[in-house]
Amino acid sequence: MDKQIEEKDLNMKINLYYDAENICHLTVMGEIESLCEEKYFLELIEEVKSKILHITFLDASILGNRIIESLYQLQQKDSLKLFILKAYLFSYLYSLGIQSKFITSKSLIENNTEKPYNTEKEDVKQFLEDIKERYGYDYTLYQIESIIRRIQACMLKENVKSFGQFRRAILQNEQLFEQLFLHFSVNTTEFFRNPEVFYEIRSKIVPYLSTYPHIKIWCAGCSTGQEPYSLAILLNETGLLKKTQIYATDINPYVIEEAKNGLYPLKSLEKNIKNYRQSGANGSFMDSFTVKGEYMEINDNLKEKILFFQHSLGGNGILNEFQLIMCRNVLIYFTPLLQRIVLKNFANSLDCNGFLVLGKSEGILQNNGHEFFNDFNKSYKLYKKIEK
Numbered sequence: 001m002d003k004q005i006e007e008k009d010l011n012m013k014i015n016l017y018y019d020a021e022n023i024c025h026l027t028v029m030g031e032i033e034s035l036c037e038e039k040y041f042l043e044l045i046e047e048v049k050s051k052i053l054h055i056t057f058l059d060a061s062i063l064g065n066r067i068i069e070s071l072y073q074l075q076q077k078d079s080l081k082l083f084i085l086k087a088y089l090f091s092y093l094y095s096l097g098i099q100s101k102f103i104t105s106k107s108l109i110e111n112n113t114e115k116p117y118n119t120e121k122e123d124v125k126q127f128l129e130d131i132k133e134r135y136g137y138d139y140t141l142y143q144i145e146s147i148i149r150r151i152q153a154c155m156l157k158e159n160v161k162s163f164g165q166f167r168r169a170i171l172q173n174e175q176l177f178e179q180l181f182l183h184f185s186v187n188t189t190e191f192f193r194n195p196e197v198f199y200e201i202r203s204k205i206v207p208y209l210s211t212y213p214h215i216k217i218w219c220a221g222c223s224t225g226q227e228p229y230s231l232a233i234l235l236n237e238t239g240l241l242k243k244t245q246i247y248a249t250d251i252n253p254y255v256i257e258e259a260k261n262g263l264y265p266l267k268s269l270e271k272n273i274k275n276y277r278q279s280g281a282n283g284s285f286m287d288s289f290t291v292k293g294e295y296m297e298i299n300d301n302l303k304e305k306i307l308f309f310q311h312s313l314g315g316n317g318i319l320n321e322f323q324l325i326m327c328r329n330v331l332i333y334f335t336p337l338l339q340r341i342v343l344k345n346f347a348n349s350l351d352c353n354g355f356l357v358l359g360k361s362e363g364i365l366q367n368n369g370h371e372f373f374n375d376f377n378k379s380y381k382l383y384k385k386i387e388k
């Protein structure tokens, strides 16, 4: 039997067929984005779940919680094999203890004739201008050396030796651009990262925040959500969460979707708990989560307090009236000029006594940040807006 399931309302498409061994093969094309698409997929799985299932995701880079749960359960019963084309989804599922096979697309670029990895600075700068024009993402004020390293990593992965061909392919092929985009984005993060900073927030900034009837916090460059969720846990434990709204933003739409899911692998639990304790907390880290197989899901009362959305610090202007902005390990990728623009935007986004927290190896000296901020605790990179 070879059947194609198609619905006009859906952007994604699923092909389904049974092979000679009665294994049910599903090939999912497009992202599963809307609730209606998610429901459609889950109902289909429900119908065929008595069979051995082989599911291939061709385009999806991220999947919602309910789908993750159903895939996890099917794998527990040994009735599912997964095949994934997008590296992002592959590593995300892996982190959650869901096994899948990574299938690579044949390189989209052929005929390598130019000098290998010839990535001259001026050419790369022009390439970033072209990306800005074609896709609207502005990397022109990122540290060029770090961009070049990441372009080379992407060329290596795609097995392309010529920068010229790589550049043409990226500008012609949106899918390939997305792959590159993921390489541009260093998303490393963890719960209560640099716990001494959270200790300082708990002991010095929370008393200040508690004087406000409503608290607004912006976590900029939030990656997959561990940082804003750590803040939400801390505020919950100090009784402030009820009156708080956290905005959590990142340039990378995939990490934002992951953050919204709020699912994290249990295998990092030991490190999470160690950080949590060192941050001065004395509750139980796991009280904020529900364990689901090999992963844990952040509780709804914390999720509800965070608004996750895509936002670029380089382009989308300011959000405002915050009492606290956290932006750690993001400015290091920017040139001093962009750092200065962003710091000014932060100053304009804070209310008159607001705090700014930067990352361990970041500071405000190099970019004249003292025009906008005073040191509050220099060693922990805590700053206070200067009242004008």
Ligand SMILES: C[S@@+](CC[C@H](N)C(=O)[O-])C[C@H]1O[C@@H](n2cnc3c(N)ncnc32)[C@H](O)[C@@H]1O
Pocket (backbone or CB within 6 Å): 185, 186, 187, 188, 189, 190, 193, 220, 221, 222, 223, 224, 227, 249, 250, 251, 252, 255, 311, 312, 313, 314, 327, 328, 329, 330, 333, 359
């Ligand atoms: C290394 S992670 C830091 C995550 C978290 N703040 C922490 O310290 O654990 C850097 C994040 O900054 C984001 N980022 C890079 N450029 C950005 C921009 N222009 N606007 C917003 N986010 C950006 C990346 O996508 C990535 O998720």
